[in-house]
Amino acid sequence: MESVVEAARGRKPEEVKSAARVLEVLELLGVQGARLSLAEMAAAMSVPKSSLHAILRTMEARKWVDLDPSGTRYGIGLKALLTGTAYLEGDDVTSLAGPVLDALAEETGEAVHLGRLDGTHVVYLAKRESRHALRMYSAVGRRLPAHATGLGKAVLSQFDHAEVQRRLDWPLERLTPSTVTDPDAFLAQLAETRLRGWAVDDGENSVDIRCVAVALGGGQGMDAISCSAPKSRMDDARLEEVAQAVTEAAHSLSTLLKRLGQH
Amino acid sequence: MESVVEAARGRKPEEVKSAARVLEVLELLGVQGARLSLAEMAAAMSVPKSSLHAILRTMEARKWVDLDPSGTRYGIGLKALLTGTAYLEGDDVTSLAGPVLDALAEETGEAVHLGRLDGTHVVYLAKRESRHALRMYSAVGRRLPAHATGLGKAVLSQFDHAEVQRRLDWPLERLTPSTVTDPDAFLAQLAETRLRGWAVDDGENSVDIRCVAVALGGGQGMDAISCSAPKSRMDDARLEEVAQAVTEAAHSLSTLLKRLGQH
DNA sequence: CAACGTCATTCGGTCTTCTGAACGGCCGAA
DNA sequence: TTCGGCCGTTCAGAAGACCGAATGACGTTG
Helix, strand or coil: CCHHHHHHHCCCCCCCHHHHHHHHHHHHHHHCCCCECHHHHHHHHCCCHHHHHHHHHHHHHCCCEEECCCCCCEEECCCHHHHHHHHHHHCHHHHHHHHHHHHHHHHHCCEEEEEEEECCEEEEEEEECCCCCCCCCCCCCCEEEHHHCHHHHHHHCCCCHHHHHHHCCCCCCCCCCCCCCCHHHHHHHHHHHHHHCCEEEECCCCCCEEEEEEECCCCCCCEEEEEEEEHHHCCHHHHHHHHHHHHHHHHHHHHHHHHHHHC | CCHHHHHHHCCCCCCCHHHHHHHHHHHHHHHCCCCECHHHHHHHHCCCHHHHHHHHHHHHHCCCEEECCCCCCEEECCCHHHHHHHHHHHCHHHHHHHHHHHHHHHHHCCEEEEEEEECCEEEEEEEECCCCCCCCCCCCCCEEEHHHCHHHHHHHCCCCHHHHHHHCCCCCCCCCCCCCCCHHHHHHHHHHHHHHCCEEEECCCCCCEEEEEEECCCCCCCEEEEEEEEHHHCCHHHHHHHHHHHHHHHHHHHHHHHHHHHC
């Protein structure tokens, strides 16, 4: 008889409580790099300590979380590493993209990413490093707000305005002084992107990084590829040049995927 | 009243059943690249379909598993990608190892790995690709039997014979014709490794790949680094040369870790 | 066309887990 | 030392998950 509480939290009664909590623990430890104590996690999740205790014991026994030497702070365990990479191996887009990304990285000499829209964020699925000493930081599995990335805008530009408004969290979070947070300006950018065929990020999530991105799948996918570089190596002329290369790579990858889908 | 069953399975009663099942699902979908139906998973886990159904619904709602277009086969979901990379970022060894691995890869020109012993297997935590066109396949998160890898033998050589016998599953699994499966021969190899300071894998997990590995942490860690190459590029003389480079890299990384631990 | 196999899904009684409060250990402050 | 705060841990009542059998939906085969 906690229907009031459940309704207030918006949880469906079809959820298995401890299953959901296991996943919440993993997500909590995943977004924070830091280690957390049982009490801290219980507070963050609004769950009784005693309930969480039993769950963490189960997870610890299976090495999905581990305790630091002092025995009081939990972190992600070794077993968790297996699943993430399994997602990548089982995914058609990621496994087909390898050679295309290699070629694009080779051609441009800059950092190349494959990303996927997941809710309001973009997840990096694959990357290729730049050849230059000055590199941007990124990592597979990392999440960035979609509205502040080239990858995100490339995918979002495929939807109409109403759909975009439904998918994002408003107001848009500001990451740098250049982040576009005004709704009208943002939607105008998406319209421009749709016409042009490629999206631009001009220092909107990392100061000094410019990025060009193109969506995959011919208008209905959640994936995009991008090429990023410091402003010092990416003036307007170079941006157009890179945009051509990214567009071609996106087309050839989309074609590969289409063949796979038909078969 | 299932104490008999529980005892027969060796499960502690302190485990939370659905929590353990969530983890089992993730591990099952993780080792198999393939997608599985609910019925297949229920059979593989010896769990009633109806119970698993509720759990999978919970996991699907949170994108930890996803259904293929037909709606009948489950695979790992996008959220699972987050945790694996978080483990790597939060780990001292992995985050410190980067520059050392870069340098070793640069110096040898061959594939370099950082691995950790987990039970009977070794998990790759980081890798650097070879510069050559002919490359070995490997991936962060992948697990290989410890007894058939240089990394595993480097770590295991730190333990005495009784400890090794306790830690491995006997009889040793054969992966290639060269895999050492005889207990005496295997223990003799470890003794040799201990004296020499570095371990060798001569086509024991992949035909045609030779590998040199050195343990980190000065005798009490679970980690090791290695350098692998096809036999065609790794004759006995080259092996000794590479072993020197790997040993030096391991020492400098161990020193870095010791400083961190003291502080 | 019908019968079958396989699949996900539902349902209510039973049994497990969840819960909140109380406990014991540990550290730093007074 | 003694106190206070915080940690993980335990326990018995209360709430919810688990299970097996039955159902419905699909695609395939005879």
